[in-house]
Amino acid sequence: MRPESEQDLSEMVRSTDAPLRVLGGGTRDIGKPVTGAALSTAGLSGITLYEPGALTLVAQAGTPLAAVTAALAAEGQRLPFEPMDTRALLGTDGVPSVGGMVAANASGPRRVQAGACRDSLIGVRFVDGTGSVVKNGGRVMKNVTGYDLVKLMAGSWGTLGVLTECSFKLLPVPESEATLRSAPMSAQDAHKVMSAALGTPYEVSGAARALDGHVYLRVEGFARQVAYRCAQLQATLGGAWDMLDASASAAQWQTIGDVREFAAQPGDVWRVSVKPSQAGDLVARAQCPVVMDWGGGLLWMLTPEGTDLRARLGQFAGHATLVRASQATRAALAVFPPESPPVAALSQGVRMTYDPRGVLNPGLMG
Amino acid sequence: MHMPEPNGTILAKRDHVLARLQAVLPPEGLITDEAERRAYECDALTAYRCIPMAVALPSCTQEVAQILRICHQEGVPVVPRGSGTSLAGGALPTEDSIILGVARLRDVLEVNTPDRYIRVQTGITNLAVTAEVEGEGFFYAPDPSSQLACAIAGNIAMNSGGAHCLKYGVTTNNLLGVTMVLMDGTIVEIGGPYMDAGGLDLLGVICGSEGQLGVVTEATLRILRQPEGARPVLMGFDSNEVAGECVSDIIKAGILPVAIEFMDRPCIRACEDFAKAGYPDCEALLIVEVEGAAAEIDEQLALIKQIAQRHNPVAWRESASAEESAKIWLGRKSAFGAMGQINDYMCLDGTIPVSSLPFVLRRIGEMSRDYGLDVANVFHAGDGNMHPLILFDANKPGDLERCEAFGADILKLCVEVGGCLTGEHGVGIEKRDLMNVQYTPADLEAQMRIKDVFDPKWLLNPAKVFPLATSAARRAA
Numbered sequence: 001m002r003p004e005s006e007q008d009l010s011e012m013v014r015s016t017d018a019p020l021r022v023l024g025g026g027t028r029d030i031g032k033p034v035t036g037a038a039l040s041t042a043g044l045s046g047i048t049l050y051e052p053g054a055l056t057l058v059a060q061a062g063t064p065l066a067a068v069t070a071a072l073a074a075e076g077q078r079l080p081f082e083p084m085d086t087r088a089l090l091g092t093d094g095v096p097s098v099g100g101m102v103a104a105n106a107s108g109p110r111r112v113q114a115g116a117c118r119d120s121l122i123g124v125r126f127v128d129g130t131g132s133v134v135k136n137g138g139r140v141m142k143n144v145t146g147y148d149l150v151k152l153m154a155g156s157w158g159t160l161g162v163l164t165e166c167s168f169k170l171l172p173v174p175e176s177e178a179t180l181r182s183a184p185m186s187a188q189d190a191h192k193v194m195s196a197a198l199g200t201p202y203e204v205s206g207a208a209r210a211l212d213g214h215v216y217l218r219v220e221g222f223a224r225q226v227a228y229r230c231a232q233l234q235a236t237l238g239g240a241w242d243m244l245d246a247s248a249s250a251a252q253w254q255t256i257g258d259v260r261e262f263a264a265q266p267g268d269v270w271r272v273s274v275k276p277s278q279a280g281d282l283v284a285r286a287q288c289p290v291v292m293d294w295g296g297g298l299l300w301m302l303t304p305e306g307t308d309l310r311a312r313l314g315q316f317a318g319h320a321t322l323v324r325a326s327q328a329t330r331a332a333l334a335v336f337p338p339e340s341p342p343v344a345a346l347s348q349g350v351r352m353t354y355d356p357r358g359v360l361n362p363g364l365m366g
Numbered sequence: 367m368h369m370p371e372p373n374g375t376i377l378a379k380r381d382h383v384l385a386r387l388q389a390v391l392p393p394e395g396l397i398t399d400e401a402e403r404r405a406y407e408c409d410a411l412t413a414y415r416c417i418p419m420a421v422a423l424p425s426c427t428q429e430v431a432q433i434l435r436i437c438h439q440e441g442v443p444v445v446p447r448g449s450g451t452s453l454a455g456g457a458l459p460t461e462d463s464i465i466l467g468v469a470r471l472r473d474v475l476e477v478n479t480p481d482r483y484i485r486v487q488t489g490i491t492n493l494a495v496t497a498e499v500e501g502e503g504f505f506y507a508p509d510p511s512s513q514l515a516c517a518i519a520g521n522i523a524m525n526s527g528g529a530h531c532l533k534y535g536v537t538t539n540n541l542l543g544v545t546m547v548l549m550d551g552t553i554v555e556i557g558g559p560y561m562d563a564g565g566l567d568l569l570g571v572i573c574g575s576e577g578q579l580g581v582v583t584e585a586t587l588r589i590l591r592q593p594e595g596a597r598p599v600l601m602g603f604d605s606n607e608v609a610g611e612c613v614s615d616i617i618k619a620g621i622l623p624v625a626i627e628f629m630d631r632p633c634i635r636a637c638e639d640f641a642k643a644g645y646p647d648c649e650a651l652l653i654v655e656v657e658g659a660a661a662e663i664d665e666q667l668a669l670i671k672q673i674a675q676r677h678n679p680v681a682w683r684e685s686a687s688a689e690e691s692a693k694i695w696l697g698r699k700s701a702f703g704a705m706g707q708i709n710d711y712m713c714l715d716g717t718i719p720v721s722s723l724p725f726v727l728r729r730i731g732e733m734s735r736d737y738g739l740d741v742a743n744v745f746h747a748g749d750g751n752m753h754p755l756i757l758f759d760a761n762k763p764g765d766l767e768r769c770e771a772f773g774a775d776i777l778k779l780c781v782e783v784g785g786c787l788t789g790e791h792g793v794g795i796e797k798r799d800l801m802n803v804q805y806t807p808a809d810l811e812a813q814m815r816i817k818d819v820f821d822p823k824w825l826l827n828p829a830k831v832f833p834l835a836t837s838a839a840r841r842a843a
């Protein structure tokens with residue numbers, strides 16, 4: 001199914017009596033396997049409104065993300081949250097879409113400074129599981145009119161509604177960027193260095209440790225500002241650092257953000273959200289290759305196929321999501337982190353009320 | 367403004383309900399005396415008042431759970447209250463309700479600067495959170511003007527903003543986790559000291575739900591390192607349009623000031639008379655503040671100056687010291703006080719696309735003449751959050767009603783140009799009946815269904831946010 005308008009989509013959802021597999025660009029194949037007729041939002045495409053002077057863009061959900069980034073680049077602006085391109089890691093093809101990015105709340109390395117996708121999302125339109133068309137939020141960046149369903153829709157993986165339109169607040173692309181690279185260090189040392197860097201006033205916009213143990217710290221801003229802040233960081237943190245210039249910096253962060261180091265390696269990939277100071281312990285417990293992002297707050301872990309990583313990690317402040325695995329493993333292990341009974345009851349209640357017949361990506365989130 | 371008729375059945379069993387609450391609370395945890403209850407009859411929207419049945423002031427999450435469980439069993443509405451600074455009537459009681467205040471939940475539970483968070487009980491004030499961490503060079507970013515008094519509980523309920531949210535976001539962007547009690551007494555933990563809560567983003571919908579989904583007793587808040595410095599510049603223009611264009615050009619140039627404040631002539635005059643801040647005599651005034659090290663600030667201000675000069679500013683005053691910065695902010699910060707001296711006033715909070723600023727200000731001027739009421743505009747220009755202040759005389763019959771009608775027309779205009787009814791104050795009772803202007807019945811239904819899940823009996827702050835007629839069936843059920 002490929003609706004060409006929100007009205008079409010509403011009719012299709014209303015009249016279906018079988019489960020639907022909601023697809024944006026189809027590049028983010030995660031979650032429990034869903035059986036159902038494919039419903040593509042690719043027909044709902046186009047930038048509805050772009051006001052550079054107001055830092056605002058509105059696009060239909062099926063708009064290719066590349067079309068949005070190109071339009072923004074022409075005005076020297078960007079989506080602040082650096083969404084991950086999952087194609088290399090997950091071995092998918094297709095065209096990443098605006099709606100898919102939002103449904104996944106895809107947020108990259110700049111999360112530490114500029115927030116997640118949900119933080120830049122200021123409005124949505126969607127069709128819920130009954131076919132009802134709902135709008136929430138709008139196109140202004142300060143809006144507390146009624147409940148914030150905008151954030152609820154971000155990261156709901158198409159289980160509450162099919163997104164038809166998304167509005168974002170934007171940021172200017174800074175004049176310059178640079179990245180400091182350390183000598184290789186342990187995970188334990190790395191999270192301390194990254195926390196120290198993120199605790200300075202120098203507005204570090206990326207803090208990660210790659211597989212080889214190098215720590216990377218990114219600074220963005222006016223050229224002189226970047227030079228000053230890099231120098232200050234080196235003086236504050238001590239140790240030996242070399243500097244990647246703007247183009248090397250951009251390439252490095254794409255590698256980190258898209259977790260390309262795991263792309264060609266066999267095994268399952270987990271995404272672990274954690275209190276940064278616990279990162280060192282968790283890396284020790286995991287006994288597997290790890291890429292640390294978000295200053296240690298996000299750990300990408302590569303485990304042998306079928307490993308129950310949660311059992312290995314035990315109790316910690318955070319949670320683990322199984323991002324890449326065979327369908328069999330995904331069916332066997334919980335993909336999304338198990339929730340406490342009262343939270344699970346609320347989540348289930350919300351799903352039931354928006355999709356009472358269970359037709360939208362049923363079971364995808366568990 | 368109407369509120370629902372109190373439920374006679376509940377009023378009739380007041381003694382029984384209070385006895386049950388007394389059994390689980392220490393004497394200082396329950397206020398039943400009428401004179402003391404009167405202190406809770408309104409919040410900062412003082413035009414509306416009602417004395418609640420009782421006021422419960424629990425001192426821990428467990429007591430909150432017991433209070434809510436009892437009220438749930440007895441079918442008694444509960445109105446949560448932070449510090450009572452809501453401008454929208456968010457904490458206005460009804461006669462048949464229990465006020466549940468968090469004023470005694472004031473502990474700081476954990477400060478963790480390496481992981482950049484603080485965990486607090488939610489009765490603590492906004493400013494006290496920053497006070498707790500500023501010794502180590504950190505701060506809590508959302509800065510509503512009431513930050514000296516307002517509680518974190520209320521900030522979360524209303525998703526409060528402030529002057530600096532262009533750069534740092536509002537409450538929801540700085541909230542990592544909550545301990546919350548549902549109306550049936552269930553205690554839930556959502557999120558924590560990590561950057562994203564798993565599963566559906568319930569935290570996102572709880573923040574800004576105006577105390578209708580649960581009572582948040584503890585919160586994990588993101589803290590940030592203070593910038594090396596900050597400095598404002600003040601500039602004057604001879605028309606609102608030109609000032610608006612200048613804002614747009616600054617943003618387009620890739621500069622991200624922490625604050626861009628806008629004042630129109632009536633507001634400039636009132637502030638000048640009141641605070642003597644030395645503001646220029648002009649049509650529109652901008653205060654733009656940038657952050658960083660001294661050299662970084664110089665560079666950004668030089669760029670801003672280049673941009674401003676293209677718009678022929680009639681005044682340019684760059685701060686060179688802390689004293690000068692304070693003086694530039696003095697007038698702006700006393701805007702509300704200045705208005706209060708002239709007259710009674712009503713403060714609106716609609717947000718508009720920045721590009722509509724000149725049109726909206728022109729229309730407000732025309733409406734001001736039609737209604738015969740003066741209005742002054744002060745405005746977070748970077749994010750389009752307007753604060754028109756309508757002046758009226760509460761002692762003059764009909765003036766309040768005229769002012770309310772004028773206010774409603776301004777908010778409708780905000781929605782018409784693509785904005786919203788409220789940018790940071792919340793809906794409360796004040797904008798409740800205008801929700802139909804911004805949202806379709808299906809939009810409101812989708813929001814109310816969330817409340818059905820969290821509070822199926824609609825007992826938590828029930829007469830707020832949604833038009834009374836729209837929520838009537840649910841409240842009666």
